[in-house]
Amino acid sequence: MGLATRVAGIDLAGPAMLASGILGISMDVFRRLLDSGAGAVVSKSLSAEPREGYPNPTMAEAAGGWLNAVGLSNPGAPNFANMMRGAPGVPVVVSLVGSDPDEFVSMARLFEGLEVPAFELNLSCPHVEKVGLEVGDDPELVSRIVRSLKGAGVRVIAKVGLGSSDYLGTVRAAEDAGADAVTAINTVRAMSIDVHSGRPVLSNGFGGLSGPPIRPIAVRCVREITSRHEIPVIGCGGVSCWEDAAEFLLAGASAVQVGTAAGGNPGIFAEINSGISSYMERRGYSEISEVRRAA
């Protein structure tokens, strides 16, 4: 009975990966999470240049989950590539954010020779203009970006979310352009306003909702994608325990990503592995993929 699985050509030690944007700027933290049972780790979304992001407040509790508008703060792809070079033996799925094919390709080239099993394209950040959802909402642009990266010979995961066009069109564009997998979904664009001050709780006003409130929406998207498309799907959105991970697998996901719930609890990966392992044992499954096929 194995928790190890393979998605989009990426070998995962377990079905639960660290989602992008969580805990993602220290190679030492990545190593700790991989040692704790994470199947893989995904970096923060890297841009061509460093970004400071938005001022605090960038995160606030909302609806039993979290609302955030960190503003894609990141050290920039060149600095991150250097960080990886300085910490060999820590494979990282590198998340990239940008607005045109050349930008993505030149960022990807920075990681040549490093342990990057795949690049995850953030096509769905809901709170930064010109990148993220504005790219994902343009299937033709998505297609060109994916084709360019595939032409550069790297594995590509397209991370989609609920924007202002049909996200299934983005999935179709990514699949047709040769993407290896899809991650669904990103945070959902949302807002909270403090009634006492009359002000939005985030400095940016709008943010992305994550955690338990979006799980049923994410499960729906995974099911919608896997019932119409062949491309492997990595489920993301509110996974907080092994049952949640199993729910995504049953919806058709090949693996899951854990975001908000990994906050303050690096042990969650071991908890999920243990729960899924017992679940598989009770059901007589020997491979993760059997959970997916059981629904």
Added chain:
Amino acid sequence: MGLATRVAGIDLAGPAMLASGILGISMDVFRRLLDSGAGAVVSKSLSAEPREGYPNPTMAEAAGGWLNAVGLSNPGAPNFANMMRGAPGVPVVVSLVGSDPDEFVSMARLFEGLEVPAFELNLSCPHVEKVGLEVGDDPELVSRIVRSLKGAGVRVIAKVGLGSSDYLGTVRAAEDAGADAVTAINTVRAMSIDVHSGRPVLSNGFGGLSGPPIRPIAVRCVREITSRHEIPVIGCGGVSCWEDAAEFLLAGASAVQVGTAAGGNPGIFAEINSGISSYMERRGYSEISEVRRAA
């Protein structure tokens, strides 16, 4: 200091209306809710013919809210018009669901002479095919439906939700066609799967998520609409207390609808009225509209 307000030509005794689909098949229940402080009540979405809806389970708890796929069960517009005729003195905003302009107009005609301050068009039911979101995702069709109804001389509220196209396009179409107001948002398409049986928790598989988990998404939509459009907006999605109602008003809404939280608690309208009243008193406001303008 008055809680009474006027939205889209509809006089509301208070800012909190009963949302469509909740408690909506008994005139006696409507009367009780109006007596309990509801500013107005909206019927279940009525179709041209009666609908039994989906078999149970049609509702399940999810993510701190509820997932439902009732399947638009309703007695049909003709039966409902008769119910209203038999219970004079109970004004009801009538929610309609259909797929073409003629169908909407002939349903609306059934209510001539009855106390129907407005018709709310359900353009956003996420779990029934051919009506609901499939209509709302087609701005041109929305435009024709609204124009036809306005031509018939009735007030029209367009209820929008997150479908597979830009909901703001639906809002624009409704506004341009002369709609009097917009209700935002409907439940959000979602799914839960029971890990023990491997089955979706609803008989229909997909359903709509309501309650606290969708509030930040709904607040965002209200803010997005009111920052781009002039049309009055009725905020709907997870309002559970006066602070939530105030949050929607601060986001730009002219009134709110209460759905899930009215379940088992008809007293919620009085609670919201009392809380908003104290809030207005503390701030020195004499009208609901001042809350909206304070943000």
Added chain:
Amino acid sequence: MVRVTGVADETPTVRTIRFEDPGMAAALPGQFAMVWVPGGGELPMSVMAGDPGGAAFTVRRHGPASTALYGVDRGDLIGVRGPYGNTFDVREGRLLLAGGGTGMVPMMRLAMRVADPSRVVILMGARTAPEVIFERAAAALGEVVISTDDGSRGEEGTAVDAARRLLGSGRFSAAYVCGPEPMMAGIVAEARSRGVFVQASIERPMKCGVGICGSCCMGDRLVCSDGTVFDGDRLAATGEFGAIYRDKAGIARRY
């Protein structure tokens, strides 16, 4: 989800499904659960609690969901949510508890709560002898009176007839009833005409169980969240009790 720990036949069409769940074991008389049989549907069920930590549903197979629940086996998992609803107002003095069919469940729970057999009369109504359930258990909780429509067991006649005779004795300070709505309506009317405090635990089709969907409305009341237990006066005020029900589309129909 809870695991079924036992299944027992009560009659050829009625079974009791036992399971363990601390929340349901604490359900009050009259409270119900929404019970989901994966793949088979969901329905409201009155909760029988007995053994420490244990609870049970007694189900008669008729529609698809009840037949699915009737068909579960020991070891199966079923979904339960609740308990929902209110409970009875237990009065002093001598009490008549009248149950028809699986409407006996809340009456048994109520008799357990009263826990004073000397002041409890349990009237068990059934169409025919094989449909009488819980007889032995009831005998430990109060004086048992059985009526069958065909006279094959106990008094011949309806439960309403039997209740009329018992209430006519004038010995009762309160009556409680659960069963088919026409039966409840008859007994409530009998009690009210004699000035006897009466409550009924109503069964109506439900979708949500928590006052959202409105399926179970009776006049301006919701059975799930205002009830299931109502005073006779409130029931009479609805204008619908025993007279009007709503079909799946919500159309009001006469019984």
Added chain:
Amino acid sequence: MVRVTGVADETPTVRTIRFEDPGMAAALPGQFAMVWVPGGGELPMSVMAGDPGGAAFTVRRHGPASTALYGVDRGDLIGVRGPYGNTFDVREGRLLLAGGGTGMVPMMRLAMRVADPSRVVILMGARTAPEVIFERAAAALGEVVISTDDGSRGEEGTAVDAARRLLGSGRFSAAYVCGPEPMMAGIVAEARSRGVFVQASIERPMKCGVGICGSCCMGDRLVCSDGTVFDGDRLAATGEFGAIYRDKAGIARRY
């Protein structure tokens, strides 16, 4: 949101903001809150608890958020979430508590918790006399030693110098420190070189406060959720303590 009940100047640039909140009043020494000043930003603040039900933040104005918090008035509403983080491991014997600037807050809370002035030495480091805070309150909680960089009050020199002298006496079983990271690094190194158990409460830029954003990482540790309090040995193992911080973009920089 909580309402500010009082504001008191500690120095020309440091103020204590009092408010009432049962959750924050129960914060342990070393725990912090994320404090939001509507329109002014949000920042992590060590929680001072004192009066029953009351709590306070002591803030030095430097950046936009701390200046906004410094500027609140009695009656204003501020947002607080938390308390977050762990607390100190209080050892037996004689304890050195060293605080620099507003790093005195957790040291004061710790001294209150030890509640035995006879075994507490409080070392208060400041650049210059007017920046010494909490002196009177500290005197009730232990023996007070003051050091100023310019010698305008107490010993002349850094807090690290003073701690070196005090630890050199060999009388301490443990040392606790909070203040600017270079100061903490110096004192932690002194204590470790002498085999004295030492803990530091770390301050790093934070966005979430709950281990999600990673802004506060130090090696493989997160200050918000693994700390704020770490043993000296753990700090040394990070390879970053006192040496490397991350800017807003997450780029590692040398102090």
